[in-house]
Amino acid sequence: MPTVRTKSPEETEALGERMGRAAQAGWVIGLDGDLGAGKTAFVRGFVRGVGCGARAHSPTFALLHEYRGGRWPIFHLDLYRLGSADELHSAGLDACLNPTDAVSVIEWFSRADSLAPFLPSLHRIHFRWIDEFTREITHDLPGL
Template sequence: MEHVTNSPEETEELGARLARDLEPGAVVAFTGDLGAGKTAFVRGMARGLGIRDRVTSPTFTIVNEYEGGRLPLFHFDMYRLGSADELFDIGWEDYLARGGVCAVEWSENIAGALEDGCICVDIRRGDWDGQRRITVTGGGAR
């Protein structure tokens, strides 16, 4: 399904709505250009899960963990990973087994490791600076 948002707040709200229906073990795989709004979407997901922590990009840490909500949120940034094999070196399977939600930015870098059934979120710039075109597919996405 395609959505159009006109501000970071609207992008966050879309993320919050998606997260309210997520189940333990859900994987949300993001694609989109640098600065397109992936982290804003994940901030909304955290809010939708009831997490009150400040959500930031895990660019240099690879993964940020957020607890305290309905489900834990594991926010990955795969920009610096060279292959899907490196994903397993950081404990990917352990995160999946913990029953939280894995939000994966730059998922195209580890596409070979993602299983069928993940929710794909593609975020692109729209017709003007604040607008985003967001396509959500898979996993019963609405």
């Protein structure tokens, strides 16, 4: 899988922006990696790339943020506090797993790993902390 190293938060945002420009309706992008690995930084760029004006921030406490005004609405979820995949259903968030005319980016997607086989348009991105300013980012979006 393609792997890139970024040397600053801005570089990670730029990667997110590139992927946001390429994103197609229906995509679900699962982001994983340790605390502070750069997932939200990536989403900040991604939101710009899709053309939404808003500045993304972590939805850790809200579970879901929506960004509008771009090519598609973006559902930004953070599953850090999720106990099990069933809770997504109870919280009424199923639509975010099957976004027609929207895209979803989901931090800590591994919390809902059991759902992966049912998501045909799922992409995965993994963020690894290398040192204070370096992150290794592995993704399944060849050409980006």
